[in-house]
Amino acid sequence: MDATREGDRSTSGDANGETSVRVGVLSFHESKETKAICNAVRALGHDPVWLHEGNTRSWLDGGTPRFEPAVDVVANRLLATKALRPLDDLGVATSYAAVCPVLNPVDAVIRAMHKYGAAATLAAAGVSVPDAFLAFTHQAIADRDHLVDGPVVHKPAIGTGGDRIAIVGGDGPVSPRVARRLTFLQAFLDSGTDRPFDVRVYVVDDEVVGAMKRYAPADEWRTNVALGGTVEDFTAELPSEAAQLSRRATDVLGLDYAGVDLMCHAGTWYVLEVNVTAGFKGLFAATGTSPAPHIAGLAIERAGGRVDAERVASLTTELDDSIPEGAPVIGSDASAKGTVGYTERVAVGGEDRIEETVAKSDTGATRTSIDTELAARIGAGPIVDTVTVRSGTRTGRRKRPLVEIDLELADRWDRVTASVEDRSHLNYPVLLGRDVLRGHRVDIERRVSEE
Known part of the structure; x- marks a missing residue:
């Protein structure tokens, strides 16, 4: 040491x-x-x-x-x-x-998190991956005669959960970017079954902890559990070739643990993706085995500690996701709050700067909101979503963008997803909603000096 x-x-x-x-x-x-x-x-x-x-x-x-x-x-x-x-x-x-x-380690995570970069690394090491194509402009990605004819998968180079992935025709128009993320094309491998499926193998320290088949939900080809896919145990049936391929892919990328997605196509096993932070929920539901004790044991041994292998094995039959002893406070903690007034001096921070201002408390508002000009000055953003609210317009509803800001209230900082609206005609550029007031006592008689 x-x-x-x-x-x-x-x-x-x-x-x-x-x-x-x-x-x-x-x-x-x-x-x-x-x-x-x-x-x-x-x-x-x-x-x-x-x-x-x-x-x-x-x-x-x-x-x-x-x-x-x-x-x-x-x-x-x-x-x-x-x-x-x-x-x-x-x-x-x-x-x-x-x-x-x-x-x-970070270098391994960076290799694995960029899906095209990971595929290139694996291919160079002799690991079977689907053919793929990467380009940076609309013109360049349209000229993709390097791929075989047939449907291709259009996917972000960095992403998870099957988000923003689509099957497109071999010569259909596609964008080199989606939601500011670089995309690439990958040959679509058909499982050859009525219900599409792939295989997720979880590897820890060069050992297969468990494997499952992931079946796509009805009218869907993506198999992600987050999208409604169903799972079944495949650990005992996993061919040795597939197990070896999973371990090899994890080793080539330099990872200590990962979820490796595989598919068998025309008699050959291919690595589709290698997931650094693969979830445990689906695997445990399918196999009754949790990777958590294996990861914990590996970490302890890596630091020079001693681990009882039998104890590790016994713990894998339970996925204990209760709040750990001594866990940090995440989000707002009501026990740490006190009294705030009808108006309060707050600090709001974005990507560019922090500004102090006076905010109004409104326990009738679900969400905190911030004035458009103030949001622009502090560099609030990017927009993470939109919310529809009632209005006095003819249609009766309008959308507001949602941005994440840091907000200090009563000597406590919180990360808040706030709506952005034009409040220039109102007295206060920030309205405090129940998302930040929850747990506080609001004294409507108390006001701060606005000088």
């Missing part, structure tokens, strides 16, 4: 005098998988630490990196494919890697 980690490491001993390992599970989103890994670490007799935006800090002290919380190893569960600033998030994992082992 290097001196940097030794100085920060907080250890404790068990009844046998062995040192407990502090396993950091790095995840900026709330998920069953994160909770399950933390709980598995605890069940294996070691100390889990959920590394979240709300509890993680780092600084350089005399040339030495310091972290709070301090951990001995990190299991990277960052959902970079959906993050607004994935490189910023992955930079946190890079920082930890300077002082301790990181499972699913």
Whole structure:
């Protein structure tokens, strides 16, 4: 162990005098998988630490990196494919890697998260992948005579859950970008059955933990569980060729654990995708096996701790996704709130700057809203969705964009999804809705000075 980690490491001993390992599970989103890994670490007799935006800090002290919380190893569960600033998030994992082992290291995650880049890496290593085509302009992607005739899959190069994926004709018009994401084309492989299916294999430390068939819902070809796909156990029936291909793909990309999507077409197994943060819910429903104890055990051993293999095996029969002991506060915490007035001084932050202003409390409003000009000044955005609200117009309804902002109220910062509207004719540029007022007591007699 290097001196940097030794100085920060907080250890404790068990009844046998062995040192407990502090396993950091790095995840900026709330998920069953994160909770399950933390709980598995605890069940294996070691100390889990959920590394979240709300509890993680780092600084350089005399040339030495310091972290709070301090951990001995990190299991990277960052959902970079959906993050607004994935490189910023992955930079946190890079920082930890300077002082301790990181499972699913950043370089491997970057190789795997770009689907075309991952396919190119796998193909160069001799792993079977479908033919694919990448171009950057409308003209270039229209000239795709490098692909065989027939339907192709048009998909974002970075994405998850089957979102924004479509089958198009071999010569139909397609865009090189969707929702600001680069796209590419991949040869469509037909499962050759009435109901489309593929195979998801979960690999941890070069071992197949479980495998399942994923069947597409009715009138759909995508098999993602998030889209309504159904699953069945395929672990015992998984051909050795497919198991070897899954392990090989995970190894080539440098991952410690991953969900590998396969399909057998015309007698040959192909790797469709390799998912760094594949979910556990579908796999557990199909197989009754949770990967969480395997990931927890690998992390403990990577930091020099000891793990009972029989205990790991016994824990795989349960997916314990209850809130872990010592979990960080995520979102608004009513117990930490107090009294706010009818008007309150707040700070609102976007991508460009932070501004202080006076906001009005409105317990009748579901959502916080922010004035258009203020949103523009602080650089609120990008737009994450829209919401339809009632209005006095002829149609009676109109849409407002939703943006994420940081808002400080009563000395507490929260991440808020606020609607943007023209409030120039109103007294206050920010209206506080129940999304931020929940748990506060609102004193309508209290006003702040607006001078």
